[in-house]
Amino acid sequence: MAVAHPLDRYLRTDRLPTMWCPGCGLGILLGCILRALDRRIREGSLRRENVGFAGGIGCSARMTLYPYFDSAHVIHGRAIPFALGVKIVKPEMKMIVVGGDGDIAAIGGNHILHAIRRNADLVVIMANNMIYGMTGGQQAPTTPRGLYTTTTPYGNPEREINIVKLAAALGANYVARGSVTHTPLLEQMIYKALGKRGLAFVEVLSTCPELFGRHIGFRSPVDLYSELRKRVVVKTRPSVEESDYSWERGFVIGEFVDRDEPGFIEVLQEYTSRARGGAG
Amino acid sequence: MRVDYVTGNTAIALGSIAAGLRFYAGYPITPTSDIFEFLARELPKRGGYVVQFEDEIASINAAIGASWACAKSMTATSGPGFSLMVEALSLAVITETPVVVVYVMRTGPSTGVPTRSGQYDVLQATYGFHGGLVVPVLAPATPQEAFDLTVRAFNVSEKLRTPVVLLSDATIAHTYGRVVVREPGEVEVVERAKPSVPPEKYRPYDPGEGLVPPMACFGEGYNVLVESLTHDERGYYAPRSDVQRRLMWRLYRKIVESAPELFDYGAAYLDGCDVALVSYGSTSLSTLVAAKILRSEGYRACSIRLRTLFPVYEEGIRRLLNGVGKVFVVENNVGLYYRELRGVLRGSEVVSVPIIDLDLPQPREVVEVVKQWL
Amino acid sequence: MGSATAVLRVPTGKYFINVVKERCKECGLCVFVCPTKVLDKGSERNSRGYRFAVPVRPEKCIGCRMCEYSCPDFAIFIEVGGG
């Protein structure tokens, strides 16, 4: 494959340009993930052949089509159990689950809940563009209350999910919220997540100018990007209570949880070794 | 090799171990939980993993994931759980993932009578998922067959890179029997074909000369693509008719053209048979005895127990029942598999014998129904 | 139009600004995020009809890479050198 860009060595360049609409934040996120991986691989803390991607269905999950790694584009909402299946039998793998807010927080809600409860050794990156993009702009669990979507034409009557609080409450080792408007910080969060045992969860505020932007009157990529940037509040070491997720008050980004409890895989191995007469 | 006295469920668990099972993902459901519990105790001793997931959906998807990490994997469930798994079965079909799904049928629809038997889901086992392709379905009737067919299910699954359904039922699950148990290394085990080309030349869905592509796994440097979208040989999404056509026909042909090899049945009293009682699973025990009774009463009856339900090997079934005047398809449902056979056996009169019984149908009951048609 | 990886390579003095012309989707984010307004939409179109970004004031580039980091399409990157 031909190489131009410094990240091309991690990309299936023959699949570029990506399928995403102009100005979609997902490509920015993919760049951050690949740069974070590049740092890990260069410093020797990750082996390239041990990196695997898994995504469900949706624009965000399509991110699995481009990285030049082992990669799985599976079914809607089910990337987490797929990735965990890989991880259990090949613990040396670093499994990165990428999905949208619908994929991870709606249809995949049960799986993220239990993956976090287990502190399963996965890096879960939830791209949150506050809308169902691929299917044409329907309401998501992350859609701000009151906003128009194609399935809530009189305004979204539902409360938004603050998944940071969920992930923190259920005991993930690492919980952060980043934004594609703040790329060095986002890259750093993903870099850190890649080094964690247990479950590392990164919610990423992203932009969908084509649908979400159209719904709220910021149709051009730059307008939506600029609008989101205005509403992002960067905090250093914010508490979980400070993790505001609000169109009006703003979206607080930062690292909310960083702990180092044993991950599911090592506990499972320890318990399993009892069966084989190990110390356990 | 040793002789044991175990239930159908335990025989399945033992068979899976013999075949090289390394990952079992499960969610408790009657009447399969003892497969799960047995493996939870035994598999870790052999270096395998048994994990209880949050639902059947997670279980099958985790099993598919583990298979892509090169572990032979399995899950077991019954009707309600299988209904949740069918979407992922479709994924396993298009991604050509070897995985064994044990389906222990119980009484339905819906919750039905969870502890009792029936054969209501025989068509769901292969037609239940979207996409219109065929998944091999093997059906044991005794604990020994449960053991043997479990090993076979893994082998077929690895050889053809396909999910395989092992279709049992609540009766077989709790039937005890003498079982010749073979240990790993004592049975013929098929391992999936691995790529012979270097990673940069590997195309994950390129079957080469055959119909089944070699399979690299996660973590081997091959940059594999597991793709649920219609894909070309590289695994790249290709929404084009020619690609869809090529993929569909290959996925279809690799199963259907294996039908002769997959075909498996047991026959009794074939000599001069003019009245064939065709059945599968636990009901075939009733049918076997019924045939014996009919013989004793002067009818030229025989019994055929189908152990491979799908793909339907039409030629083989026709040859087997060639010249038989009347074919009775006996099943514990409203007459489902009969629909598969009636079109196949054009030379014979094919009669459905649907028996709905929470227990194993009494052989006498089968005899009485059959005699009405003789 | 050139190959899929044809690059417009512009020296700034201390850096090279590189635009992979065929990948640009004309979203304008690089133009917007550049703190010194080095970039603008060009007039030339790539084979998909997009007017790819071009460095109109290359000498103002400070090498911050905000364009590179904010480009969703791996279409622009900065190299150190050329000075």
Next chain:
Amino acid sequence: MRIEVLIAGRGGQGILLLGHILGRAVAKYTNLYILGSEIYAAETRGGDSRVDLVIADREEEADFIKVMGADIAIVMHQLQLDAYSHLIKDGAVVFLDRSNVTSVPQRKWRVFLEPYTDIAEREFGTPRVANMVALGHLVRQTSLVPPEGVEEVIRETVPKDWVDVNIRAFRYFLSR
């Protein structure tokens, strides 16, 4: 050769264990083929408890899991004797627990009527091994399985603390 065995009694009489040990001994310590099934009521004690075994010297003759006409039966309680005597055929060898059976139907059976439960209590201090006393009686009278095989199965099946008393109970009729 094809033999059907019915073992029946009330929940709590050790019927399932009896049936399992016999079945296992046949499977492992004879050259016979066997299929078997169990029925038990939802309640642990008091309900119906029943084991059906179909034993044959050819695999295809071990063709069913339910008794249609038992050749050999152990019935440990009057209730089950009343319920299942129609499943026991003429000429069958029938072992009845006199401790719990008061009325034996007039049938062409070869009946052994012994107080298995009383024997268990008297000789071994617990009614819980009445099942093994009856099993020993069956093995003695039918030669269906070698006694050593049954004892081997008892050792691998019964909890450790109970092995000894079960084997002693099993030997009660064999040593007489």
